[in-house]
Amino acid sequence: MKIDELMTLAKDSMTVRRVYSDPVQSDGVTVIEVATVSGGGGIGSGSDKDGGEGSGGGFGLGAKPVGVYVIENGRLTWRPAVDVNRLAMLVGIVAVTALLVGARIVTAD
Numbered sequence: 640m641k642i643d644e645l646m647t648l649a650k651d652s653m654t655v656r657r658v659y660s661d662p663v664q665s666d667g668v669t670v671i672e673v674a675t676v677s678g679g680g681g682i683g684s685g686s687d688k689d690g691g692e693g694s695g696g697g698f699g700l701g702a703k704p705v706g707v708y709v710i711e712n713g714r715l716t717w718r719p720a721v722d723v724n725r726l727a728m729l730v731g732i733v734a735v736t737a738l739l740v741g742a743r744i745v746t747a748d
Contacts, residue, residue: 649680649698657702669710674702 660672680698706719 646682649678652678652698652700657700667711671708671710672704673706673708674704676700676702 657676658674660674663670663672678698678700680696682694682696684692684694686692703722704720706717709716709718
């Protein structure tokens with residue numbers, strides 16, 4: 640794949656469609672899923688001492704759900720997605736910190 644083709648593909652991939660889904664309707668309720676999208680890429684070219692040349696590049700995209708917009712009875716509401724893994728990690732960090740602080744207080748007396 641040539642660099643200009645890669646750049647065109649990367650540009651076409653970074654659209655609002657990656658963030659907002661198509662609306663889904665059921666029983667008078669409309670739901671629009673929302674995600675955060677991040678990405679990166681790079682390109683390069685070079686030559687060696689024998690005159691050989693080369694070029695290449697690549698990019699990647701990642702998406703993570705953050706919630707949904709819900710339209711019901713003419714009202715728009717936001718319902719955030721709960722990241723259970725992140726929540727469990729946070730609870731673990733708080734618990735370990737509390738244990739360390741408690742142990743420090745006990746040994747300080």
